[in-house]
Amino acid sequence: MADVRVERLRRQFGSLVAVKDISFVFPEEAVTCLLGPSGCGKTTLLRMIAGLERPDAGTILFGDRNVTALSPRRRDVAMVFQYPVMYRTLSVVENIELPLANDRTIGSAERRQRVEEVLEILELGNFRHLHIDRLDLGNRQKVAVGRAIARRTAVTLFDEPTTNVEVHAKLALIRAFKELRRRVRQTIVYVTHDQTEAMTLADQIALMQEGQIVQCAPPRELYEQPAGEFGGWFLGNPGMNFLTPQPAARDGLQFDGLPFPLFAPNAGPEEIRLGIRPEHVQISRVPVPDSVPARVLRTAIAIGGQRLVTLAVGGSRIKAKVPPPAHPPQDTLEIGAEVFAVCPLERAILFHGGARLAEPPRRLVPRIELE
Amino acid sequence: MSLAVSSRRPFASRHRSGLIAFFGRREVLPAVLICPVLLFFIVWDTIPTLWLLGLSFYRFSLTSGRPPIFSGLYNYTSILNDAETWFDLSRTFIFVLLAVGIETVAGMLLGLLFWRSDRLPGRRVALTLLFAPMVVTPVAAGTFWRLIYDPTFGILDWFIRSLGFAPVRFLSDANVAFSAVLAVDVWMWTPFMVLMALAALASVPKAELEAAEIDRLTWLQRFRLVILYHGKFILMLGILLRTIDAFKTMDLIFDMTYGGPGTATELVAMTLFRRAFEDFNMGSSSALAVILLLISIAFTVTFLYVLYLRERKAALA
Numbered sequence: 294m295a296d297v298r299v300e301r302l303r304r305q306f307g308s309l310v311a312v313k314d315i316s317f318v319f320p321e322e323a324v325t326c327l328l329g330p331s332g333c334g335k336t337t338l339l340r341m342i343a344g345l346e347r348p349d350a351g352t353i354l355f356g357d358r359n360v361t362a363l364s365p366r367r368r369d370v371a372m373v374f375q376y377p378v379m380y381r382t383l384s385v386v387e388n389i390e391l392p393l394a395n396d397r398t399i400g401s402a403e404r405r406q407r408v409e410e411v412l413e414i415l416e417l418g419n420f421r422h423l424h425i426d427r428l429d430l431g432n433r434q435k436v437a438v439g440r441a442i443a444r445r446t447a448v449t450l451f452d453e454p455t456t457n458v459e460v461h462a463k464l465a466l467i468r469a470f471k472e473l474r475r476r477v478r479q480t481i482v483y484v485t486h487d488q489t490e491a492m493t494l495a496d497q498i499a500l501m502q503e504g505q506i507v508q509c510a511p512p513r514e515l516y517e518q519p520a521g522e523f524g525g526w527f528l529g530n531p532g533m534n535f536l537t538p539q540p541a542a543r544d545g546l547q548f549d550g551l552p553f554p555l556f557a558p559n560a561g562p563e564e565i566r567l568g569i570r571p572e573h574v575q576i577s578r579v580p581v582p583d584s585v586p587a588r589v590l591r592t593a594i595a596i597g598g599q600r601l602v603t604l605a606v607g608g609s610r611i612k613a614k615v616p617p618p619a620h621p622p623q624d625t626l627e628i629g630a631e632v633f634a635v636c637p638l639e640r641a642i643l644f645h646g647g648a649r650l651a652e653p654p655r656r657l658v659p660r661i662e663l664e
Numbered sequence: 665m666s667l668a669v670s671s672r673r674p675f676a677s678r679h680r681s682g683l684i685a686f687f688g689r690r691e692v693l694p695a696v697l698i699c700p701v702l703l704f705f706i707v708w709d710t711i712p713t714l715w716l717l718g719l720s721f722y723r724f725s726l727t728s729g730r731p732p733i734f735s736g737l738y739n740y741t742s743i744l745n746d747a748e749t750w751f752d753l754s755r756t757f758i759f760v761l762l763a764v765g766i767e768t769v770a771g772m773l774l775g776l777l778f779w780r781s782d783r784l785p786g787r788r789v790a791l792t793l794l795f796a797p798m799v800v801t802p803v804a805a806g807t808f809w810r811l812i813y814d815p816t817f818g819i820l821d822w823f824i825r826s827l828g829f830a831p832v833r834f835l836s837d838a839n840v841a842f843s844a845v846l847a848v849d850v851w852m853w854t855p856f857m858v859l860m861a862l863a864a865l866a867s868v869p870k871a872e873l874e875a876a877e878i879d880r881l882t883w884l885q886r887f888r889l890v891i892l893y894h895g896k897f898i899l900m901l902g903i904l905l906r907t908i909d910a911f912k913t914m915d916l917i918f919d920m921t922y923g924g925p926g927t928a929t930e931l932v933a934m935t936l937f938r939r940a941f942e943d944f945n946m947g948s949s950s951a952l953a954v955i956l957l958l959i960s961i962a963f964t965v966t967f968l969y970v971l972y973l974r975e976r977k978a979a980l981a
Contacts, residue, residue: 344878345874345877345878365874365877365878366877366880370878371878371879372874372875372878374871374874375871376869376871378869378871378872378875380889380890380893381893382888383889391879391881391889392879392880392881395879395880395881395882395885396880437875440879444879
């Protein structure tokens with residue numbers, strides 16, 4: 294195994310710069326997810342690591358080995374593609390075994406042992422001698438994963454492997470992947486635009502935007518402490534609420550979701566925004582401390598029975614994700630209902646010019662606790 | 665004053681809408697659209713074939729001046745008992761095997777050479793030159809090559825002599841004539857197989873080739889498991905078309921050697937031509953034509969069987 298280092302890596306297609314001078318380290322034996330919207334350059338970066346795309350500038354190192362000019366077959370990489378790539382005239386076992394059989398350093402006993410191991414982990418044992426055409430897409434992708442993992446290469450790359458499989462197969466694949474991770478430690482770069490998948494599988498997530506890695510952190514940290522507004526907006530379903538300060542405020546910063554002003558940070562009030570995730574916004578029927586009056590504009594049922602409520606607060610709209618009502622239908626939050634919203638300050642983040650400010654948001658006037 | 669408006673539509677309009685409704689029916693429109701093609705096919709293909717089949721059971725010579733006499737299977741038995749026809753048939757099979765074999769291999773190799781060579785300088789010129797022989801009519805190609813092969817002023821012979829070798833009588837030496845004609849056929853039709861090979865190669869998914877590269881598959885494995893798997897249908901179609909076409913080769917022979925010297929280049933289509941238009945034996949030539957048609961059908965069936973054999977095996981597995 295080896296870490297993967299890319300230094301000032303650049304790739305341009307005509308006038309479009311797909312990858313903009315990225316320098317980054319994919320740590321050894323860790324799963325790094327490249328996450329970002331379509332067209333942000335994550336697949337191009339992955340393909341350059343694989344050797345399928347030549348960088349215009351920059352260096353790629355596997356450990357201390359400079360592989361920039363090497364062809365894919367000389368790099369010691371394995372890759373799982375978006376669409377299950379199979380050798381269609383072969384059986385399941387033959388597909389997994391084929392790259393191993395070409396490697397003279399692997400004896401037949403070890404080859405068999407590795408194949409058996411991945412068959413067992415991926416729960417493909419019953420299909421072992423089946424012709425590949427008789428498998429569904431999900432199981433075919435499992436075979437592709439098995440073929441890549443069994444090689445135990447320096448680096449294993451995954452290019453959105455669950456995109457083309459149906460939901461149940463996708464869950465089975467993710468389960469199998471996690472089991473694989475538990476049993477086999479490999480340096481893995483995993484490209485996805487599915488944040489749930491990234492959050493579930495990654496040791497760290499590298500968030501990409503317009504050809505650059507804008508933040509890299511463990512999943513939870515990335516979610517809770519986004520380095521910029523992009524991270525706040527892209528992660529979460531829906532993304533963060535962003536509130537702009539009222540221009541008329543004389544002292545400090547006054548936001549629609551807060552009943553009190555905040556300290557204006559040193560950065561100055563212009564381009565300041567306050568971010569808060571929908572699940573942190575609380576809704577109450579009666580006034581509670583730090584609440585502001587709000588009106589329900591829209592409600593929708595989210596996955597898991599949670600409700601996604603859009604509130605009109607002053608001149609702003611705030612989305613809130615609230616738990617399902619305990620005793621329906623008493624508290625259904627009908628459209629137009631007058632309620633009270635609380636945006637907990639300890640959960641809010643201040644951004645300036647799109648980047649997160651180091652100092653947390655603070656009240657201008659300290660809260661007086663009443664006994 | 666108010667105008668009375670009739671609720672009944674004018675006759676023309678009703679008639680028109682009735683026609684539209686008739687042609688708009690799901691089963692009518694396709695049938696109407698296919699009619700011209702079907703008619704053309706029946707007039708120019710089915711009726712002549714049936715006529716040919718009927719004639720093959722008659723003794724009928726245009727030189728005798730007598731009407732056709734029903735002879736049952738006589739024409740067929742006489743052809744099948746004729747040793748010369750068997751020689752011609754076996755010579756034709758050898759010709760087809762060699763021509764199609766060489767053209768397929770050369771076509772694949774050239775196709776692989778030109779595949780993904782978009783940035784190769786002069787690619788378009790090279791491809792145009794390569795495809796030129798295919799668009800030349802066989803008679804022109806035959807004449808062209810007859811002149812090249814000419815022992816007196818042919819450029820090839822001049823070239824051989826200038827290298828110090830003995831002159832070769834390409835078209836009049838029984839040992840060489842077959843190969844000389846075969847070479848012209850290969851020259852003419854290899855471009856077709858290049859075209860089919862390029863089409864076959866274009867049908868291979870890029871991701872599978874990339875996966876094969878990453879999986880470190882050998883060149884042969886890549887060719888067998890990826891390229892051939894995806895390109896086989898187009899490639900087999902090319903081979904099938906070339907096989908049927910090579911089996912019918914007559915124009916080239918007619919122009920270059922007229923089947924000679926002796927019977928060295930006498931292919932079965934040439935025999936058919938002689939029977940029909942030299943001997944004017946319409947009954948016997950029709951029977952031979954029917955036999956050749958059956959052989960062509962057998963080729964097609966065999967190719968399709970081979971093409972889908974693996975799928976059938978996979979389905980049974």
